[in-house]
Amino acid sequence: MKGLMNKMMLSCEKATTLIEKKSGDKLSCGENFQLKMHTTVCSACKQYQRQSVLLNDAIKKHVSDFDQSFSENNLHLETAARQKIQGKIENSLQK
């Protein structure tokens, strides 16, 4: 019985890998069950799961917020880079 339990029980490393998989793939029934069982008893992995999803959302939001407002940004090409690119464009136009 104990052997079976050990077989059923995921390690934290496996469980957190499955959490990443779950964010983009469907888990099999077995995987889902094992993950549920693990996060029920392991608060660290449960915390990891919550924060992993939060990070995914935060990255997406970080990108979409920027895309919506980036015309107001104050990032500029530095003069040296600008001149270099200008030279390349002129070169290419003359060909």
Added chain:
Amino acid sequence: MASTKPNKTLNPELWLDNYGDDLFAWAYHRTGKRALAEDLVQETFLSALKSMKNFRGDSNEKTWLFSILRNKIVDHYRKAFVKYEMEESRLGSSGSGESFIGKYFDNMGSWNSNQKPHNWHEDEKHLLDDDEFRQILQMCIGILPEKWKALITFKYMEEKATSEICKELNITSSNLWVIMHRAKLQLRRCIEENFIDERA
């Protein structure tokens, strides 16, 4: 103009003035690296000049240039990823992977006690709107190794499907999640060290 469908909306001599800063800002935001962003802008212009004939005029000049830049970024990360895969296989499986995981988990795969996830905030959802958290997130993404940033970029910035990412990078999906797992472990560690410890 000779052609019946002239490129009348393309003005390459004005590109740098009109779109240079915007393209740069976008590339910089996506990659977190100034020199890389400058290179990507330059490559975008040079590719655009070569393919002006293909410009159909269905989109405006700016949209067209941004789509080229977007492809350049995807290309950059694909190359970075392939390069990393080649180095890993050259070093063999005893390379950096094992020791990286060993920092987080013990031999049995349990969390090392000093690496257990901490609580970040009593209401973690609020962090999405917390400026300090967002700045630290950006910084932490910026310092990820390029190979891992490739996955984060494809999956969460470009929002590509898993199957598409596997095809582009020529990896299996289980391999994808193993690598993503490492990227996320490092990312969350960086946030914990900079955001949580600072507040504690």
